[in-house]
Amino acid sequence: REWTLHDFDMGRPLGKGKFGRVYMVRTKSEPKYILALKTLYKSEIVQSRVEKQIRREIEIQQNLRHPNVLRLYGYFHDEKRIFLMLEFAGKGELYKQLSKYGRFSERRSAKYIYQMADALIYLHGKHVIHRDIKPENLLLGINGELKIGDFGWSVHAPGNRRKTLCGTLDYLPPEMVEGKDHTERVDHWALGVLTYEFLVGNPPFEDKNSVNNTYRKIAKVDLRFPKGLSPEVQDLISRLLQHDPPKRLALDQVISHPWILQHSKSWAP
Numbered sequence: 001r002e003w004t005l006h007d008f009d010m011g012r013p014l015g016k017g018k019f020g021r022v023y024m025v026r027t028k029s030e031p032k033y034i035l036a037l038k039t040l041y042k043s044e045i046v047q048s049r050v051e052k053q054i055r056r057e058i059e060i061q062q063n064l065r066h067p068n069v070l071r072l073y074g075y076f077h078d079e080k081r082i083f084l085m086l087e088f089a090g091k092g093e094l095y096k097q098l099s100k101y102g103r104f105s106e107r108r109s110a111k112y113i114y115q116m117a118d119a120l121i122y123l124h125g126k127h128v129i130h131r132d133i134k135p136e137n138l139l140l141g142i143n144g145e146l147k148i149g150d151f152g153w154s155v156h157a158p159g160n161r162r163k164t165l166c167g168t169l170d171y172l173p174p175e176m177v178e179g180k181d182h183t184e185r186v187d188h189w190a191l192g193v194l195t196y197e198f199l200v201g202n203p204p205f206e207d208k209n210s211v212n213n214t215y216r217k218i219a220k221v222d223l224r225f226p227k228g229l230s231p232e233v234q235d236l237i238s239r240l241l242q243h244d245p246p247k248r249l250a251l252d253q254v255i256s257h258p259w260i261l262q263h264s265k266s267w268a269p
């Protein structure tokens, strides 16, 4: 079915993603669906020479079906723009909650990390490496469930594309900092960084004043825990933030880790 802009009533802007804006929209015809319509400007895509990446992102995301992965229902274009029909996430961007509260409780963090690990088991099962896991790429569904919202840097394993170091380095694993080949184990490392950031409020190797020092701390795995983190979660984070990719905890070990299990009893069924 060919969609056009005329099929939708336009709602409010939801945010400024890369290469364009995202609007809350509703289909005019029954059943009335609420969506997040992302507009990408063809001129900008051509200028930034990311056409192949966008095509890959559409290709990858269109074939994914998982409760913790944001759906791409379809897309269409006019002469100037490409429109992506993305799932509307009822509770918005996770990083806004993280900056509002400063940090999350162990119970809330454990639920998110369980959902993240479950989504990664699914993605890796389809040989998709995410490569850009960080709070800014995560959304929250209407029941507070986590949704991976961005596949801008996903590749089909094994990945060896140069990742131009735009954005934060905080989530880069040693092998990418050292420019080596990387596997889906980069996502295991990022899951460890994400767990730490949810609980502490900043990523483990962050150095606001020096990018080089962040690199050094990543390569050395210079990991320090503040007081107040349970021994169980320190164990999980340490097993994910292993310098050698094969030594990192497997994802099925993450979802059955004592720290996850002890908190999963208190999640809504």
Ligand SMILES: O=C(Cc1cc(-c2ccc3c(-c4nc5ccccc5[nH]4)n[nH]c3c2)n[nH]1)Nc1cccc(F)c1
Residues within 6 Å of the ligand: 014, 015, 017, 018, 022, 036, 038, 054, 057, 058, 059, 061, 062, 072, 084, 086, 087, 088, 089, 090, 091, 092, 093, 139, 149, 150, 151
């Ligand atoms: O660009 C993105 C990722 C992306 C997702 C979004 C996005 C942003 C916000 C929302 C929201 C949303 N819900 C809200 C509720 C309250 C407040 C704000 C909200 N934003 N739902 N779904 C979204 C989706 N922006 N950018 N995907 C993409 C790009 C190119 C090709 C492709 F296949 C996918």
